[in-house]
Amino acid sequence: MKLQDQVLSLELSKQINTLLKEKGMEVRESLFAYYGNGGVWHDSIVDMSMYKDADDSFREHKLLPAYTCSELGGMLPNSIQYQINDEPFELWFDTRKNNSGNWMVSYDDDESEAVVFHEDTEVEARGRMLVYLLSNNL
Secondary structure (H helix, E strand, C coil): CCHHHCECCHHHHHHHHHHHHHCCCCCCCCCEEEEEECCEEEEEEEEHHHHCCCCHHHHCCEEEECCEHHHHHHHCCCEEEEEECCEEEEEEEEEEECCCCCEEEEEECCCCEEEEEEECCHHHHHHHHHHHHHHCCC
């Protein structure tokens, strides 16, 4: 499996980073990161275990977490409280690969799927879900 299929895209990493900062929440460390300088982010991934041994010229770059699927799993709650037709429901996290080969990440109960995202990779589906939850204060 390619590394870019195992870490969150640069676009979603930026969105999550911005939302976490706006809400005064801690930006978590990640095993991998994107790096930038002067506001330009590079769509190449840095192994953070190598960063500690990098020379000073590289350390001047800003780093943006490129979360892995399991790191996002630790950030997503097991359940959320959700309103459907003004009635509160507790919805539970679920993730699976569907018959067409796409990944589905959802919060649902036995009767309904209230929040669902379909993506080519599980990490992107989890990232979109986290953006949705943060954007909607869930």
